[in-house]
Every structure is written in structure tokens, then in C-alpha cells.
Amino acid sequence: MRRSHTLPLLVFGLVVGALLLAGPAAARAADSPLWPRLPAWALDPAQIEERLGGSTAPSPPPVSPSVGASGGALTSRGGLSAPPPARRLTVGLQAGHWRRWEAPYPFNTHTGSQGGGKTEDAVNLTIARLAARRLEAAGFRVEILPTLIPQGYRAAVVVSIHADGGPPDRRGFFADRPARSAQAAAEARLVALLNEEYARATGIPYVYRGTPGTRYYYGYALVDPSTPMALIETGFLTSATDRAIIVDRPDLAAQGIAQAIQRFLTER
Numbered sequence: 001m002r003r004s005h006t007l008p009l010l011v012f013g014l015v016v017g018a019l020l021l022a023g024p025a026a027a028r029a030a031d032s033p034l035w036p037r038l039p040a041w042a043l044d045p046a047q048i049e050e051r052l053g054g055s056t057a058p059s060p061p062p063v064s065p066s067v068g069a070s071g072g073a074l075t076s077r078g079g080l081s082a083p084p085p086a087r088r089l090t091v092g093l094q095a096g097h098w099r100r101w102e103a104p105y106p107f108n109t110h111t112g113s114q115g116g117g118k119t120e121d122a123v124n125l126t127i128a129r130l131a132a133r134r135l136e137a138a139g140f141r142v143e144i145l146p147t148l149i150p151q152g153y154r155a156a157v158v159v160s161i162h163a164d165g166g167p168p169d170r171r172g173f174f175a176d177r178p179a180r181s182a183q184a185a186a187e188a189r190l191v192a193l194l195n196e197e198y199a200r201a202t203g204i205p206y207v208y209r210g211t212p213g214t215r216y217y218y219g220y221a222l223v224d225p226s227t228p229m230a231l232i233e234t235g236f237l238t239s240a241t242d243r244a245i246i247v248d249r250p251d252l253a254a255q256g257i258a259q260a261i262q263r264f265l266t267e268r
């Protein structure tokens with residue numbers, strides 16, 4: 001099956017070339033040993049937008065003259081200054097494995113865990129949507145992100161939502177953050193808040209079991225270096241006890257995540 005290995009290698013070569021030509025975000029991405037072998041189109045936000053067809057993560061609208069005229073001020077040079085920054089902070093919530101078929105190999109093959117007749121992407125998406133509802137009610141702008149996070153994605157914070165799988169007696173949740181990041185201090189605070197609030201809301205025990213998959217998660221390399229990001233394994237989908245929360249009471253899981261994010265963005 002030589003042919004199946006040739007294409008990924010070719011794509012990898014293209015990506016390495018593109019990374020060498022790109023800026024600091026790409027430099028950070030190249031640091032990661034699990035940096036995904038993205039196709040060339042995945043490095044171009046415009047092409048991603050086109051392929052995702054109504055992306056859930058639109059880039060900020062361009063500052064058109066009409067926007068400047070209504071929201072900006074005349075500068076001393078007679079030009080228009082940028083409009084005042086939006087008051088609403090944007091939160092990115094990634095539903096792990098959701099719409100994975102859009103992502104390049106091998107991420108399109110990562111189906112995630114399953115249990116109790118549920119697949120991880122569906123469980124993650126439900127929790128993400130409920131958390132989004134809470135955060136929007138609190139005044140934040142929320143974007144639900146699929147597997148393929150647009151390259152250079154920016155937000156006030158990004159949290160990736162996942163569920164674990166393992167032997168039936170294994171349970172617990174934990175949050176994790178990038179092994180290396182320009183936002184390490186903020187991400188440490190974010191992880192601490194997620195662990196505290198998620199335990200409080202769900203009663204699921206905290207059991208840290210970080211792996212290269214959670215420390216070098218491919219998504220960390222896709223967001224802009226200015227954007228703090230963490231990942232949460234919400235519980236084991238293979239545990240009937242954890243499923244009683246993450247499947248049967250996803251509102252509680254969402255409450256813990258939303259509460260942590262709200263504190264992260266308001267308690268500076």
C-alpha cells in the first residue's frame with residue numbers, strides 16, 4: 001500500500017514549506033511534534049472558509065468605510081481610525097472530533113471514544129452548545145469550532161471539549177494545557193479554574209492523566225499564539241457513572257465549563 005503513504009508525505013512536505021514561509025504562529029506550530037500534516041489549503045484562512053462552507057468560526061469582519069464612518073473617529077491626518085474594540089469578548093469552544101471528515105489525515109480518522117450508544121463527537125457537541133448558551137446569556141460571543149480549527153484562529157480564550165474512553169471501571173475528568181506556549185501563565189490559571197468549577201458542577205472526580213495527546217494537542221498549534229487555550233476531558237464515556245453526568249446531565253458539564261471561562265475572562 002505504498003500509495004497511501006506517498007500522499008501524506010507529499011502533503012507534509014508542502015506544509016513544512018509553507019511553515020517556513022509563514023510567521024511566528026507557524027514557528028510555534030512547527031515546535032509541536034504532533035503538528036498535523038495539513039494540506040496547503042488549510043494554511044489559507046480564505047480557502048478554509050470556502051471549504052468549510054459557512055464556517056462556525058468567521059474571521060472578524062473587515063473594517064469597511066461605512067463601519068469606520070459610524071464607529072470610528074477622524075484622525076488628525078484626516079483618515080478614519082479603527083472603530084472602538086467590540087465590547088463582547090469571543091469564546092471559542094471546540095467540540096472534539098465534530099466534523100472530523102473535513103480535517104486532513106490522520107485527524108479525520110480520530111473518531112474519539114464511545115459508550116452507552118453515544119459517540120464522543122455528539123456528546124462533546126451537546127456540552128459545547130449548552131456551554132455556549134450559558135456564556136452568550138452572560139454577554140459573551142461564542143463560536144463552536146469543529147475538528148479543523150482555522151489556522152491562526154483568535155479569541156479571548158479557546159477550550160477544547162473531549163470525553164475519554166477506557167476500561168469500564170475507569171472514570172474521572174481533567175483539564176490540560178499546551179506543554180509549550182506563549183500563554184503559559186494564563187493557561188495555567190484557565191486549567192485551575194476548569195478543574196475547580198467542573199468538579200463543583202458535576203461531582204466527577206478529578207484524575208489527571210495527561211498524555212502527549214493532551215499536552216501536544218494539534219489544536220494548540222492552530223490557534224494564534226495570542227490566544228490562551230486549554231482542553232478538558234469531561235469524563236469517561238465508557239463509565240456508566242460518568243455517563244450519568246456527561247450524557248444524561250450535559251447541562252451540569254456545560255455549567256462547569258462556562259463558569260470557569262466566565263471567571264477566567266472576568267477575574268483578572
Ligand SMILES: [Zn+2]
Pocket residue numbers: 096097112113120162163
Ligand atoms: Zn476526544
